[in-house]
Amino acid sequence: MRDRQTDEYDKKVDELRTKIKGLDQLKVRDDVFDEYTLLGLYKLLSRGWITAMGGPISTGKEANVYHADRDGTTVAVKIYLTRTANFKKMQDYITADRRFINIGKTRRDIIFAWTRKEFSNLKRAEKVGIPVPHPLVFDRNVLVMEFLGDENGAFPQLRLSEFEDAQAVYDEIIEYIRLLWKKAKLVHGDLSEYNILFGKGHPYLIDMGQAVTLDHPHAPGFLKRDLEQLNRFFNERCITREVPDILEELCGSSPQ
Incomplete structure (x- = not known):
């Protein structure tokens, strides 16, 4: 009843x-x-x-x-x-x-x-x-x-943003990836210009639902893909770092 x-x-x-x-x-x-x-x-x-x-x-x-x-x-x-x-x-x-x-x-x-x-x-x-x-x-x-x-609305996606210093934005995102891996023990897992917003002179990470912890079997592969996606977007905008070098720095080896 x-x-x-x-x-x-x-x-x-x-x-x-x-x-x-x-x-x-x-x-x-x-x-x-x-x-x-x-x-x-x-x-x-x-x-x-x-x-x-x-x-x-x-x-x-x-x-x-x-x-x-x-x-x-x-x-x-x-x-x-x-x-x-x-x-x-x-x-x-x-x-x-x-x-x-x-x-x-x-x-x-x-x-x-x-x-x-x-x-x-x-x-x-x-x-x-x-x-x-x-x-x-x-x-x-x-x-x-x-x-x-x-007051102008939601911050735009990175792909739709205008920024004067692409190098500074790229370096800042690389630092976010490093902090995620080293401090938060996470990998975003789907990082691209579609799920990074840009406002007030800085990038913001969004869409963290798929982020995994470092003990996930695919974590190194997800990290490699995130870095490749980031470099793809910034390659013609600034100087990017070699993905194997970043992987070596963060996890000691480059996943195949």
């Missing part, structure tokens, strides 16, 4: 669904704001982490990011898509991560774990001084974090 509390909970979720779908600027679809997402948003709203939802910052195959208000402060709300996210890719990254060995195997289990994984990775990166969006809270497939932007 349903009790009054359950009925009230369902009523609030239905109200939230109606409210979100009524915001034309969100251009929402059922595969974004499904029942699990609405439950997570309702919980975050009821606890004060979100005051109101706003329009999209970015959309993608794995997740959408939205503006949201928290008592007058703009925050970013990242929603992993429970129906369309690349479940197999996520599973491959999580399976060998010792932090998540006891999670379930369903699509929902993997995506919820992925959200928790990004929250954890952001905290580890931030702790060692790497500029990332400050993670605030997560619930189910919803992650609330600092909004990276200013």
Whole structure:
């Protein structure tokens, strides 16, 4: 039998669904704001982490990011898509991560774990001084974090940015990679000009969900790929370092 509390909970979720779908600027679809997402948003709203939802910052195959208000402060709300996210890719990254060995195997289990994984990775990166969006809270497939932007809007991706000193930007990102490996004991695993933002004269790392710890069997290979991707973007913009040299410095050898 349903009790009054359950009925009230369902009523609030239905109200939230109606409210979100009524915001034309969100251009929402059922595969974004499904029942699990609405439950997570309702919980975050009821606890004060979100005051109101706003329009999209970015959309993608794995997740959408939205503006949201928290008592007058703009925050970013990242929603992993429970129906369309690349479940197999996520599973491959999580399976060998010792932090998540006891999670379930369903699509929902993997995506919820992925959200928790990004929250954890952001905290580890931030702790060692790497500029990332400050993670605030997560619930189910919803992650609330600092909004990276200013009065003109969100900071642009590196590929769309204009910077006077490409060498300084490249060197700064290399230092982030070094700090991730040496201090945070992480490898980003998918680093490119698409998941580095640039604002206020500095790069910021984002999309840390796939980052793995150094005991992951593919960590050295992921590091090599990150460096190659970075060099590909900067090769015609500044002097880049040889990937084998950086690998030798960080991990003592170059993965094949």
